[in-house]
Amino acid sequence: MATVIIPASDAGHGYTTTGLPSRKIAIWAFIGSECMLFASLISTYLIYKGRSLTGPFPHEVWKDPATGHVFKPILNIPVTSVSTFVLLMSSLAMVLALAAVENRDIPKHTFGERVLGNSRLWLFVTALLGSTFLSFQAYEFTSFVHEGLTIRTNLFGSSFFTLTGFHGAHVTAGVLWLLTLLGIDFKRGLGPADALNVDIAALYWHFVDVVWIAIFTLVYLIK
């Protein structure tokens, strides 16, 4: 039977016989399963696309035959483009937070090095950008409801709110996770020994980002 020598400093951190941290294997397996969850939601959206009998529609004008009311295309591309940019930048802040935690013990001499090495700053910025994205989503959902599109209006509404709602729930969980790490950082400081914990949170956060990259193209841009 093959055996593994684990450094004494890593004892008790849960390494598998592959020599890799079990928690990191678990988060990648979880992300793999999440790929399939979002694939099912995206495929449902794409299958139902264009099959709604009543409006409002995502990219087309619709006139209600009963009331004569004209509904504009409901998707607001400028607002969603800004929220997409916000989420992309949150991923940059997240990698900087992880790098700051990993390199905490390295002395910082310049102002730039101190800024880049400030894990509290980057964790806060990531959580703030995530919250901003959620605010944009709340604004979008509210304006859709005011314009007459709810989850029960048509097939587009059902599949759109389910897909983007699930994504928003994942972002919310990510923001709470980041705020927890930020609280720990303020309480006792996050150092290289905590890098794996921050790395796992970062992987989840980047996954939420890549899912949005797919949603933005497939739902918002492709007509």
Next chain:
Amino acid sequence: MSASPHDGTQSKLAAQASEGAQHEHPTWAIYKWVALILTAVTVVEIWCYYLPAFVATPMFVPTLLVLSAFKFAIVVMFYMHLRYDHPLFRALFSGPLAIAMTTIVVLLFLFGKLAIR
């Protein structure tokens, strides 16, 4: 756990353990360039959306899909460090991702959203 001196895989696994715990990460300069590229590609995507002449062509959807896949790939490779990480993590991600993508394509064929003419 005792290590056998005759076990040939021992040193390899120990090296893997070290690699798994502390893999190489990109530098700030690479992170900055990735962010700039992501922003630039997103701007190109939105620009394509607002070009009616381009939207009407058959190239519109494939172009957006390729740009989106490119953004997806660079986030996964550089921000999620999959380019630098252990092959097992790559397999754990790309395997389910391939199944997920195949499922989407098969369902689109099944429900008549895609067709071979």
